[in-house]
Amino acid sequence: MKKKFLDIGSEKLAYLDIGTSKEVMVLVHGNMSSGIHYKPLIERFKDDYRIIAPDMRGFGDSSYNNRYNDLEELADDLLLLLDKLNIHEYHLAGWSTGGAVALKIAAKRPKEVKNVILIESCSYKGYPVFKKDENGQPIVGSYYATKEELALDPVQVAPMENIFNTGASAYMTAVWDQLIYTVNKPTPEDAELYMSETMKEKCIVDVDWALTRFNMSNDFNGVTKGDGSIKDVVCPVISFWSEKDIxxxxxxxxxxxxxxxxxxxxxxxxxxxxxxxxxxxxxxKEILEFIK
Incomplete structure (x- = not known):
C-alpha cells in the first residue's frame, strides 16, 4: 500500500497504483478519508484490476497549495493525474463525496468512463449544510451564503476544523464511531491506519463549501444554480445505499x-x-456482477 506521487501543475497528488491488469478501476475516496480507506475493496480486486486510488487535493498525502470552491476542481485534478498516467479507459467508483466527484468526471469524459459505481454517494444536487438554531439544530432550507459564514457553523464545520487543527484524533474517532462505524468497527490495526489518514485532511471548509455548491441538475439547490451536466453521464451506473446509513x-x-x-x-x-x-x-460481489 505504498503511495506514489505525481505533479499535476501546482499540486502533487499521492495515489495508490496496485495490480498489473489492463483493466483499470479508479477509486475516489470521500470526505475525512483517503485512498487508503478503500483497503477492503483493493484487497478483493487487486488480482483482477489495476487499482488507482488517489488522495484528492488537501487529503491524505496530496498537496494543498491552492484552495478550491467546487468539486469540479477536484475532478479536474484527477483527470490530470489519469492523463499523466496515460489511463483513458476505466471503471470509476466514488464513495460519499467521491461519488459526486466521480459523476463530474463521467460527465466530462464520457468516452473514457466505462461505468460509475456510487457508494453511499451524496446527491447530484449536492449535500446541504443548513444554518443552525440556538439549540444547534438545523434550520432546514436555510443555507449559508458564503464560505466564510459556513466556516463558523457551530455543529458540522467549525468543530471539525478545530479537531483537524489540534490533531485531536480521539475526538475524530468518536465522530467516526457515532456517524460512520455504526455497524462494524475496523480491527485495531486498520483503525489506526485509517485514522492516521483521516487526520491528514487540510481542506474541511473548502470541501464542505464545495459540497453545498455541487449541483449537476437544472435547478437551484439553495446555494447555486445547477449546470445541467447530469445529462452528460451516459455510461451505466450502479448506486449503493445502506439501510443504516445516517x-x-x-x-x-x-x-x-x-x-x-x-x-x-x-x-x-x-x-x-x-x-x-x-x-x-x-x-x-455486486460491483463485479455489475461490471461483467
Whole structure:
C-alpha cells in the first residue's frame, strides 16, 4: 500500500497504483478519508484490476497549495493525474463525496468512463449544510451564503476544523464511531491506519463549501444554480445505499438514480455509511456482477 506521487501543475497528488491488469478501476475516496480507506475493496480486486486510488487535493498525502470552491476542481485534478498516467479507459467508483466527484468526471469524459459505481454517494444536487438554531439544530432550507459564514457553523464545520487543527484524533474517532462505524468497527490495526489518514485532511471548509455548491441538475439547490451536466453521464451506473446509513439519506440517492438514464440502485442490509467495512464481500460481489 505504498503511495506514489505525481505533479499535476501546482499540486502533487499521492495515489495508490496496485495490480498489473489492463483493466483499470479508479477509486475516489470521500470526505475525512483517503485512498487508503478503500483497503477492503483493493484487497478483493487487486488480482483482477489495476487499482488507482488517489488522495484528492488537501487529503491524505496530496498537496494543498491552492484552495478550491467546487468539486469540479477536484475532478479536474484527477483527470490530470489519469492523463499523466496515460489511463483513458476505466471503471470509476466514488464513495460519499467521491461519488459526486466521480459523476463530474463521467460527465466530462464520457468516452473514457466505462461505468460509475456510487457508494453511499451524496446527491447530484449536492449535500446541504443548513444554518443552525440556538439549540444547534438545523434550520432546514436555510443555507449559508458564503464560505466564510459556513466556516463558523457551530455543529458540522467549525468543530471539525478545530479537531483537524489540534490533531485531536480521539475526538475524530468518536465522530467516526457515532456517524460512520455504526455497524462494524475496523480491527485495531486498520483503525489506526485509517485514522492516521483521516487526520491528514487540510481542506474541511473548502470541501464542505464545495459540497453545498455541487449541483449537476437544472435547478437551484439553495446555494447555486445547477449546470445541467447530469445529462452528460451516459455510461451505466450502479448506486449503493445502506439501510443504516445516517450520513447520506435514501432520498439523496433516489434523486440521483431518478436523474440518470441508466442507473441501478442496490440496497445493502445491515450496513452503515461504510459498506467497505460493513459489507465488503457483498459490495465487491455486486460491483463485479455489475461490471461483467
Amino acid at each position: 450520513v447520506v439519506l435514501e432520498y439523496m440517492v433516489d434523486e440521483t438514480v431518478a436523474a440518470l438514464n441508466n442507473c441501478k440502485k442496490v440496497k445493502l442490509p445491515n450496513s452503515g455509511h461504510s459498506p467497505l467495512l460493513d459489507q465488503p464481500d457483498l459490495l465487491a
